[in-house]
Amino acid sequence: MKRRAALVASIVVAALLGGFFGRLWAEKGGATLGQSLQLFSRVVGLVLTTYVEPVEPDKLINAAMRGMLESLDPHTSLLEGMDYNELRRYWHPHRHRG
Numbered sequence: 001m002k003r004r005a006a007l008v009a010s011i012v013v014a015a016l017l018g019g020f021f022g023r024l025w026a027e028k029g030g031a032t033l034g035q036s037l038q039l040f041s042r043v044v045g046l047v048l049t050t051y052v053e054p055v056e057p058d059k060l061i062n063a064a065m066r067g068m069l070e071s072l073d074p075h076t077s078l079l080e081g082m083d084y085n086e087l088r089r090y091w092h093p094h095r096h097r098g
Contacts, residue, residue, distance in 0.1 A: 040064070 044064070048055055066078045079087060 069076050069078050
């Protein structure tokens with residue numbers, strides 16, 4: 001249970017960081033995309049090396065991407081795997097007839 005709470009906390013932190021850096025980059029015209037990505041990479045590295053519990057990098061990055069996209073507007077979100085494939089079948093049904 002303790003490990004699960006730590007995982008949830010790390011995902012929440014990643015989502016918040018993703019949203020924060022997405023807004024920061026959008027609002028701050030002075031920082032280049034490369035500079036923002038370097039900063040993001042450093043933060044991810046710090047979380048991976050210093051967080052109290054081990055963190056899975058894939059889950060951390062996915063949570064950050066989810067937070068970044070959700071910070072744009074209430075209608076934008078990250079589609080993964082089956083969700084993306086289902087949406088493609090819905091929008092292009094003639095391509096998926098078998």
